[in-house]
Amino acid sequence: MSSSGESRIRWRRGRVTATGKAWRDxxxxxxxxxxxxxxxALAHPSLVxxxxxxxxxxxxxxxxxxxLGTGGYALVxxxxxxxxxxxTGPGHLVKARYTPLQVTVQGVDEQDTEHHATIADADDLGGMPVVVADLHSALPAVLIGxxxxxxxxxxxxxxxDGGALVAGFSRTLSALAPSLVGVVTVGQAFGGDLEAVTLHTGLLAARHVLGADVAVVTQGPGxxxxxxxxxxxxxxAGEACNAVTVLGGEAVGALRISEADPRPRHRGVSHHSLTAFGRVALGGVTLVAPRGLSSELGGQIGEDLAGQPERNPVVWIDTDGxxxxxxxxxxxxxxxxRxxxxxxxxxxxxxxAGRYAAFQVPVPDEEAD
Structure with a gap:
């Protein structure tokens, strides 16, 4: 075992010679x-x-x-x-807790927020479809769908909080902001439009505070x-599906599929999807497979998903457009x-997966009538 005094950080001092692109935080x-x-290097102005x-x-x-996966950056x-x-602002939730850069934010679920009563009373997503993906890179494609x-x-x-903890690290979120009703950062992640202690309260905030019809859950970049x-x-991702099920939403799995990854474990349907959805999501999740692929890849996907438990129905969705x-x-x-x-x-x-979720949005009673 390594000594408890061994440095785990490579520290350097430097001098700023130029500033470059800026986005979100x-x-x-x-x-x-x-x-x-x-x-x-990269700085997060809200922190430093x-x-x-x-x-x-x-x-x-x-x-x-x-x-490693910091986009090639040293971090200020x-x-x-x-x-x-x-x-000087309000907030008592500490995130990145007990690290040298722990921050205090105002949580949507804490007592002093205007939304506390809403979250305290909320206990159900009302059937809201929630698309769950392994990687942050799936977010724009799900939203497009x-x-x-x-x-x-x-x-x-x-x-x-499985990847980057700081939402402001993501250029994707900065560019997608006009198409989203908001970003909720949960667990140790921070920097969203709303902060929440757990994924559960984050999902309730997406539904009852932001008024979302559909939510997308992924880890941050990385x-x-x-x-x-x-x-x-x-x-x-499997635990996220369990949270959706407990709260009365519909869990929709965005499969990690590849025919270009050099690692065999990720070709076809990645073992990440098969494990997270097939073995961790005990409440079940609808797995969405896309039509329009080559017959060879489509056949491989079918074989890969054949071993999924009955609680995980597989739905093939037309991808026209x-x-x-x-x-x-x-x-x-x-x-x-890639x-x-x-x-x-x-x-x-x-x-x-995004298209399927759009099909599953509950119709308000007045429209149903």
Whole structure:
């Protein structure tokens, strides 16, 4: 075992030489670091303030040095000589708890919020369809599938804490904001339009505070996997389905499908989907498979899903018009570094799940009459 005093962070000091793109709660920087040279860094202004050219910054370069999934960034921990002002807003929920960058936010479910009574009284999603996906990269395609089917539907995004904790890290969320009624960050994740303690209260907030017709649940950007049957952050997709079931929603599984991934365990239907939905989602989840794929891939998907338990019905959805809609995506579609052309099946599966969810939106009583 390693010593408890062993450093787990690669610390560096550097000086900002240029600022770059900014979105939601993120700012790109170029930082000159002794021995490392110029490197790309990212600051979250809500946490550390807004660095300027000439500022000295303290960086966490651990993932950057290992070329891990932070988008190639070193992360700004502090601007020591120009600290931001103390927070003055309301809120008592602490997220990223007991880390050096823990933050206090106002939760939609805490006592002092205007929404506390709504969440306290809410106990049901009223049949709201909730699309659950393994990866954050599925979000835009799911949203496209919903709105290409019914552009009047209101869609909320609920971000769990399996990947990035800071919602502002996601350029996708910044670009999709006009098409979403809101973002709810749950668990240790933060930075959404609403904050919630648990996925359960986050889903209730999506339905009863944001007024969503459909919700989408994924982890934030990034993904942790170890090549073992259970050691991947996407296991939480199955737990998300359980939360949806407990709350009276309809869980819809967006399958992770690929014919381009070099790893056999992810070709066809990924073992991530088969495990999370097939073995963890004990309340059942409707698994949506897209039509319009090659006969070979379609056959493989059918074989992969043949072992699913009875509680998980498999529905094949027509994808007419979805290819064209995906090509018009307001954000670049990319998963594991591969775009729409290489991973058409993956994005088409996510869009098909969105289309199915749109079909399942409950009809108000007055319309039914």
């Amino acid at each position: 993120a700012l790109e920087l170029t930082v000159e670091v002794p021995d490392d040279g110029e490197l790309k 303030g807004t660095p300027q050219v000439g500022d000295d910054v303290l960086l966490n370069t651990t993932a950057w040095a290992q070329r 921990v502090a601007v020591p000589d120009r600290l931001p002002p103390d927070p 919903v709105l290409a089917t019914d552009p009047d539907l209101k869609v909320a995004y609920v971000m769990t 993904n942790l996997g170890t090549g073992t049957p259970w050691g991947f952050s996407g296991v939480a 979805l290819d064209e809609a995906l090509k018009l995506s307001p954000v670049p579609l990319s998963t594991m570094g 775009g729409l052309e290489e991973e058409r099946a993956y994005f088409l599966a996510a869009a098909a």
